[in-house]
Amino acid sequence: MRVLGIETSCDETAVAVYDLERGLLGHALYSQVEVHAAYGGVVPELASRDHIRKTLPLARELFDRAGLSVSDLDGVAYTAGPGLIGALLVGASIARGLAWALGVPVVGVHHMEGHLLAPMLEPDPPAFPFLALLVSGGHTLLVQVRGVGRYRVLGESVDDAVGEAFDKTAKLLGLPYPGGPQLARLAEGGDPARFRFPRPMTDRPGLDFSFSGLKTFAVNTLRDAGRDAGDTPRNRADIARAFEEAVVDTLAIKCRRALRQSGLERLVVSGGVGANRRLRGRLAEVAEAEGGRAYFPRLEFCTDNGAMIAYAGAQRLAGGRHGTPQAIATARWSLDSLAPPGGGSAPARDDEPEP
Ligand code: KG4
Numbered sequence: 001m002r003v004l005g006i007e008t009s010c011d012e013t014a015v016a017v018y019d020l021e022r023g024l025l026g027h028a029l030y031s032q033v034e035v036h037a038a039y040g041g042v043v044p045e046l047a048s049r050d051h052i053r054k055t056l057p058l059a060r061e062l063f064d065r066a067g068l069s070v071s072d073l074d075g076v077a078y079t080a081g082p083g084l085i086g087a088l089l090v091g092a093s094i095a096r097g098l099a100w101a102l103g104v105p106v107v108g109v110h111h112m113e114g115h116l117l118a119p120m121l122e123p124d125p126p127a128f129p130f131l132a133l134l135v136s137g138g139h140t141l142l143v144q145v146r147g148v149g150r151y152r153v154l155g156e157s158v159d160d161a162v163g164e165a166f167d168k169t170a171k172l173l174g175l176p177y178p179g180g181p182q183l184a185r186l187a188e189g190g191d192p193a194r195f196r197f198p199r200p201m202t203d204r205p206g207l208d209f210s211f212s213g214l215k216t217f218a219v220n221t222l223r224d225a226g227r228d229a230g231d232t233p234r235n236r237a238d239i240a241r242a243f244e245e246a247v248v249d250t251l252a253i254k255c256r257r258a259l260r261q262s263g264l265e266r267l268v269v270s271g272g273v274g275a276n277r278r279l280r281g282r283l284a285e286v287a288e289a290e291g292g293r294a295y296f297p298r299l300e301f302c303t304d305n306g307a308m309i310a311y312a313g314a315q316r317l318a319g320g321r322h323g324t325p326q327a328i329a330t331a332r333w334s335l336d337s338l339a340p341p342g343g344g345s346a347p348a349r350d351d352e353p354e355p
């Protein structure tokens, strides 16, 4: 079975073809960074319009490069949520129109399920069960994973997602959008010992997170440091480093706790922030110290991509769960509500229209 995956949930247009026997046949991505940079963040309406312009030409380019034709497809998968509703609807419309014209099944994929399964595209994928830390621009989740579609959310952020905290803190440090990777770069030259940021919610039991306070802490630290010595590049680099240390430390503490509590040995780290070098290093150490191992997707499959959607869609289509004709897109969608391919007890939220 050969499945085209289409990802348009936010500011990246991405497509890929995954073959259940041969693996990933190709993938392509177009980033809207330049479209949104002038506004300092994603403008939903501009994102939708750009997805309309780019999705089909990108798919055509992918087919040409991989030596494929649309008639080679046995199914189409697209990101049905969570995400920006207008952007999601572009992918949904294209995927459903294409599937209808080709007479093949179509499935709406949960974006975070895509992230969660992304390490399966690597040569040495993790076996089930595992613990997944999903860290993206919209979500921070610790998930117990027993198989495809068998998820239990153990912890999540009560306020900002970790990627959002990176982006907001980067903005106040004067860095251009998208801030996360820029902040990580600035932190490289920072002194980790000069400032100490809090490790939110680590002093109490539980696996939830809170990251909105770190941004406020960064504002105050920047102001106080500027009062003493003026606003210097050094201050900003040291603050970036202290912020990154606090985030990495907090995530490491919670992952260690979740591994111990769940008895799981394998730790999967995915989502855009999973591309962070320091985070990858620390979590690999944590998993090893607990007698297990950490698994990461390659960097380009940590951030949004079409390969993870094609892979997740292929698993679902092979299992016989195609959704219903009403399944379109939903801006909010809980990972807990997913069911395994082909059945299970949890309701399929992809059948529900956006309220
Ligand atoms: O998964 P993703 O590409 O999109 C969403 O589903 O949200 O994640 C994007 C997030 C952004 O907040 C971005 O700043 C962050 O991931 N990010 C990073 C790094 N690369 C991307 N944050 C920290 N360090 C990085 N190297």
Ligand code: ZN
Binding pocket: 111, 115, 136, 137, 271, 272, 303, 304
């Ligand atoms: Zn994502």
